[in-house]
Amino acid sequence: MDIILEKLKKCYGSHVALDIDQYTLTGGEIVGLVGNNGAGKTTLFRLMLDLLKADEGHVCIGDIEVSRSEEWKEFTGAYLDESFLIDYLTPEEYFHFIGKICGLDAATVDERLSAYERFMNGEILGQKKFIRNLSAGNKQKVGILAALLNRPQLLVLDEPFNFLDPSSQSALKHLLREYHQETGATILVSSHNLNHTVDISSHIILLEHGVIIRDLKNEEGNAEKELEAYFEIEQ
Numbered sequence: 001m002d003i004i005l006e007k008l009k010k011c012y013g014s015h016v017a018l019d020i021d022q023y024t025l026t027g028g029e030i031v032g033l034v035g036n037n038g039a040g041k042t043t044l045f046r047l048m049l050d051l052l053k054a055d056e057g058h059v060c061i062g063d064i065e066v067s068r069s070e071e072w073k074e075f076t077g078a079y080l081d082e083s084f085l086i087d088y089l090t091p092e093e094y095f096h097f098i099g100k101i102c103g104l105d106a107a108t109v110d111e112r113l114s115a116y117e118r119f120m121n122g123e124i125l126g127q128k129k130f131i132r133n134l135s136a137g138n139k140q141k142v143g144i145l146a147a148l149l150n151r152p153q154l155l156v157l158d159e160p161f162n163f164l165d166p167s168s169q170s171a172l173k174h175l176l177r178e179y180h181q182e183t184g185a186t187i188l189v190s191s192h193n194l195n196h197t198v199d200i201s202s203h204i205i206l207l208e209h210g211v212i213i214r215d216l217k218n219e220e221g222n223a224e225k226e227l228e229a230y231f232e233i234e235q
């Protein structure tokens with residue numbers, strides 16, 4: 001399903017963090033969201049997930065306006081930051097808790113997690129550690145896996161490659177591509193890593209000072225040059 005941003009504006013005092021007149025994000029794609037620090041990526045995700053109230057305009061997922069109905073939560077999974085986690089639970093307890101909210105029994109949760117063994121790399125399950133005592137990268141993995149548990153049709157991940165070691169970054173790219181192939185889900189990923197973004201996305205949105213300044217189709221990596229020129233990356 002498409003995601004429609006309509007006259008969407010968010011300000012902090014006199015500072016305009018996001019100002020998008022009209023944009024439709026086509027469903028069923030992996031979409032990369034890039035932009036310099038402070039460009040408005042997280043603000044956009046928080047508005048999409050109804051974690052922030054827009055000053056003007058709205059976000060619709062399909063025909064559901066996110067701030068007026070809760071229905072979109074049934075098919076949406078997201079991980080933006082550590083505030084999504086519960087520190088005093090172990091990863092198993094947290095996954096089963098999220099599973100319960102989604103109506104999944106423990107066996108189904110365990111079976112779904114078993115598909116992500118490469119990504120977990122033996123460091124998530126069975127560690128007898130509370131989430132608060134995991135490394136930053138492993139916390140990030142727990143959040144991403146929890147977002148996937150309900151097999152969402154819309155997956156939103158804010159800088160998911162952060163804190164991950166190189167093999168985990170590669171495992172995550174593999175996981176996202178495979179999940180997309182299996183489910184046809186819409187996947188939105190913000191990242192400062194242009195290589196990863198270009199590798200996985202069929203569409204890339206470039207934000208600058210809260211405005212979408214480029215909307216690039218990325219066929220076989222052809223968006224890379226334009227992005228490198230924008231970010232002035234020398235080869």
Ligand SMILES: Nc1ncnc2c1ncn2[C@@H]1O[C@H](COP(=O)(O)OP(=O)(O)OP(=O)(O)O)[C@@H](O)[C@H]1O
Pocket residue numbers: 012015016017035036037038039040041042043044
């Ligand atoms: N709670 C807040 N109070 C005041 N200003 C805020 C707040 N949250 C965000 N901003 C401002 O809004 C703008 C957009 O921030 P946002 O976090 O969305 O950017 P971003 O593209 O995700 O940045 P980064 O790449 O650094 O994570 C920035 O100028 C930021 O300082």
